[in-house]
Structure formats: C-alpha cells, structure tokens
Amino acid sequence: MSAFDGLPPLREVIRTHGLAAKKSLGQNFLLDLNLTARIARIPGDLSGASVLEVGPGPGGLTRGLLAEGAGRVLAIEKDARCLPALAEVAAAYPGRLEVIEGDALEVDALAHLAPPIHVVANLPYNVGTELLTRWLSPPEWPPYWASLTLMFQQEVAERIVAQPGGKAYGRLAVLAQWRCEARIALRLPPEAFTPPPKVSSAVVHLRPLPEPRWPADPDVLSSVVGMAFNQRRKMLRSSLKGLGGDVEALLAAAGIAPTERAEQVAIEQFAALARGVAARTSS
Known part of the structure; x- marks a missing residue:
C-alpha cells in the first residue's frame, strides 16, 4: 500500500515522528498495511461512505479506509x-x-459527518468497552451508524458474541445481540502489533x-441485565432483589426459573423480564 498512496511504510513513519506507543493511552500499533x-x-x-475512526495512531488503518474508497474519514x-x-x-x-485532536468520549461525530456512518477503529483498550456501550445505546434506533468494525482484546x-450458558456471556452480549x-471477523496474534x-x-x-429482536425499553433492559450480571454467581431471585x-413472580411471567443464574438466561427472556418490570412500574 505504501506504493499505492505514495506514503512510507508505517515503521518509517513511527521512526520519523518518534511515535513510540504509550501504555497510558492503551496504544498498540498495527503496522502491517496488508x-x-x-x-x-x-x-x-x-465507496463515498462516511467513516469514523477512533485512535488512528500513525494512520495505518486510516490509509486502508481511504484506499478502499471512503469518501470522508473523521x-x-x-x-x-x-x-x-496524520x-x-x-x-x-x-x-x-x-x-480532530481530542477524546472520542467527548467528540460529537454528528457535528462533522452525516449519517449513515461506518465506525472502524483499532480501539484503545482503555476506552473500547465504554465506546461500544454508547454506540449500542443511542437515544434513537436505528442508530446513526451503519456498521461497527472494532478491534478489541x-x-x-x-x-460480545457469546451465547447463553458460558462464562463469556454477559451484559455486552445481551446489549449487542x-x-x-x-460476529468476530478477524483474529490477530500479539506479534501483529508494536509493541506486542x-x-x-x-x-x-x-x-x-x-x-x-424482541420489544423492550432499552433503559429498563440495560438496568435489569446489569443488575443480573453484577452478581452473576447468585440465583436471579437474589441478584434481582433490587x-x-x-x-x-416477575421471573415466572418471563419464563425464567428463579433459581437460574444470569448466564443461563436468553436475550428473549431478558427482554420479557424488562417488559414485565416496565409494566409494573407504569401501572
């Protein structure tokens, strides 16, 4: 790609600009332009699309997005x-x-790009989960973004992609799915990054x-799911006392045994539980 865009290899860019990755910023640079x-x-x-990138670092992924025809990249x-x-x-x-020099948690992308927006980012590890939660919880749905393509640990x-019944299944899986x-689109070993x-x-x-997939108030669902997984080892009749x-009775109405734990509950059941909580609150 360096020949395609006339720019030097990323290792040379990093050396020229003294861009040693900072642990405090959660930086690990991906240098392979392929x-x-x-x-x-x-x-x-x-082609012609608007793209939001968070944490571009020396610009390797940025160059890839532009070479793929992105109309505008923020x-x-x-x-x-x-x-x-950059x-x-x-x-x-x-x-x-x-x-834009700034914190992605504070920048309003819609002030600079018109939807639909593709979000593509090698996210800094220290803010990745919070950004994802925000993108999954916008005031309106469908959201302003057309897709999220995000690098995580x-x-x-x-x-994010976990199914019920395993230790990985939790609040992120419910909110995302x-x-x-x-889906997981690509896996990368530590040695693909500098520093690894x-x-x-x-x-x-x-x-x-x-x-x-199933109707529910997003705020109520987020609250119920957060409460359930905050004490995931407890039975739901205990973890949801709050x-x-x-x-x-709420659990039974949602088709959930009170002795089950959060990791055993399907998203459809969590949605039913959120509807029950909302109905009780409004009555």
Whole structure:
C-alpha cells in the first residue's frame, strides 16, 4: 500500500515522528498495511461512505479506509504526537480526511459527518468497552451508524458474541445481540502489533437490525441485565432483589426459573423480564 498512496511504510513513519506507543493511552500499533487493508474491507463497499475512526495512531488503518474508497474519514486522535503523521495522510488524500485532536468520549461525530456512518477503529483498550456501550445505546434506533468494525482484546470480543450458558456471556452480549448482528471477523496474534500486547486481539463486526429482536425499553433492559450480571454467581431471585416487589413472580411471567443464574438466561427472556418490570412500574 505504501506504493499505492505514495506514503512510507508505517515503521518509517513511527521512526520519523518518534511515535513510540504509550501504555497510558492503551496504544498498540498495527503496522502491517496488508492487515489494515483487510480490516478496512470488513464493512463492505466504502465507496463515498462516511467513516469514523477512533485512535488512528500513525494512520495505518486510516490509509486502508481511504484506499478502499471512503469518501470522508473523521479520525479522532488523543495523542498530539500522531498529528503530523496524520497530516501527511490527509495531504495524500485531499479533502477526504479530517483529524480532530481530542477524546472520542467527548467528540460529537454528528457535528462533522452525516449519517449513515461506518465506525472502524483499532480501539484503545482503555476506552473500547465504554465506546461500544454508547454506540449500542443511542437515544434513537436505528442508530446513526451503519456498521461497527472494532478491534478489541480477544476476551472482550468473545464476550460480545457469546451465547447463553458460558462464562463469556454477559451484559455486552445481551446489549449487542439484542438489536445487532454480531460476529468476530478477524483474529490477530500479539506479534501483529508494536509493541506486542500480552493478549490476542479480534475484530468484531456489528450491523444494526432495523428494530430489536424482541420489544423492550432499552433503559429498563440495560438496568435489569446489569443488575443480573453484577452478581452473576447468585440465583436471579437474589441478584434481582433490587427490583423490589415479588421478583419471583416477575421471573415466572418471563419464563425464567428463579433459581437460574444470569448466564443461563436468553436475550428473549431478558427482554420479557424488562417488559414485565416496565409494566409494573407504569401501572
């Protein structure tokens, strides 16, 4: 890809700009431009599309997205050291890359891009889960994003796509799969990164469904699921005591045995439970 866009290899970019990865920022740079190109292709055809990238670092994935035809890329980077390298990418793709120095948790992407937006990011490990939770919990659904293609530690990725009955199944799985198609699209070993992290990584791809698989108030569902998994080793009749009233009756109405634990409950049952809680509250 370096020959395609006229830009130097990423190792040279990092050396030129002194971009040693910072542990405090959760940085692990992916330097293989073939891999970044593979990730950029996961969302599908990006021709003319708007893309939000979080934590572009030296710009490897950014270059992949632009080479795949993204019409506009908004890259949010907290590390000011990376800005000169990203400016070089912007110069190679005039008018197609906007770089904002800032915290992705505080930047309003909709002030810079018009939906639908594809979110593609090698997320900094220290903010990845919080960003995902926000993207899964917008004020309105369908959301402003057309897809999420996100790099996580493999353990987090497994939690997003987990099925009931296992230790990985939890709040993230319920929130993601309740109204998205979620899959692991690519797995990467530690040695693919500089510096190598202690764990493997994986890219998760999520596409929003037109509406949730089962009806439920999203805030009530999030609260109930959070309460259930906060004490996942306890039986639900105990972990959900905070709901007040006759918890066992609520569980029974949702088709859930009060002696079950959260990891045994399907998303459809959690949705039914959330509806029961909401109906009791409104009556």
